[in-house]
Amino acid sequence: MKTETKILGAILIGTLVLLVGGILLLSRGNSGPAGIEGASVSQIDYSKGQKIGSDSAKVKLVEFSDFQCPACAAAEPSVRSIRISYPDQVQFIYRHFPLPQHAFGRVAAAYAEAAGEQGKFWEMHERLFETQSEWSGLSKKEAAEFFLKITGDLGLDENKIKEQVNGNTIQAKIDSDLVEGRNLGVNSTPTFFLNGRKLTLQRFEDLNTAVSNALK
Template identity: 50%
Template structure:
């Protein structure tokens, strides 16, 4: 009988340890996510850190982690632009950088875009980088190509070169990427709608997902 009691006590202690570990693990996860409606995970996103279109008070908050060298990100652009046009009064859109390691020119492109942002021309450069993606993706050094793009939208050549050659905005780009990793982003484009990571079967489903929130 004493042996059975000892076994039972050991089992109870083991279960208690497991439960304590589970509570600790789940409480740690609450830093970045919580349980939303329909058992969806809702991530806690910094909407202030990124290039924005729309009002901070908008009902729909759409965040994209993107890579200028990513073909899928370029393919997503027309659907995103259509959604931003159709729901322009209801959406805050935030663009964040997530350059993938296999895309060797992506971080350079992001630096160029962030310099353009200081001149109020982020979205113009954003569009140019995606429009010309096939032309610069395979370049060993895209510096001169990016400077040329900058000149087309009125950016200073010397400042463009400095932004690229000194990687002036690497810290900002790294903050975006670190946030993405913390939010379990592993591929691009990754899109969050009101904190919920979307699993789009096709990019055209974006409009349907937005409509559900209105």
């Protein structure tokens, strides 16, 4: 056998070993539908965030999310089904975690909060995720117009929205969510905490399994 064959062969075998090892490690780390075993309970400030469901609910599901994040939009059907299926047993809390690489993540969060001031956070939340692909590629001015149009469609007071979006109250709220998220070790979106335990989800459908297990 030629020396070059030996060298290249050895490198290839080494790479294969690393690859197989990596895949095994990855599949072990993701064992179970939703990995919550071993995750420690984080102290989350449940007084903050937009909530659906009773404060005395047995299960509290917190999501750190970004309206411009495609994965968050992909997770939305699973999250919505939980909000609908367990209105009394589960309290769902939405916290903002706009990522720096998303130009309008923070602006969208501010519009949702402004809509929330007029009692329509969840309607705005739903519309923002539904239309994500329509506004993600717009210019800054066009995106702001797009968001204003949605608030208009929802029958909200446009002047109030414009005034509140850049107001200190809403900006401070988003900042406080970001700070708490970072302190909790959130580094990607969506990140879910189920009764304070960070979830590692392989598929978003596993969210339902994790919630129903917690309700048992």
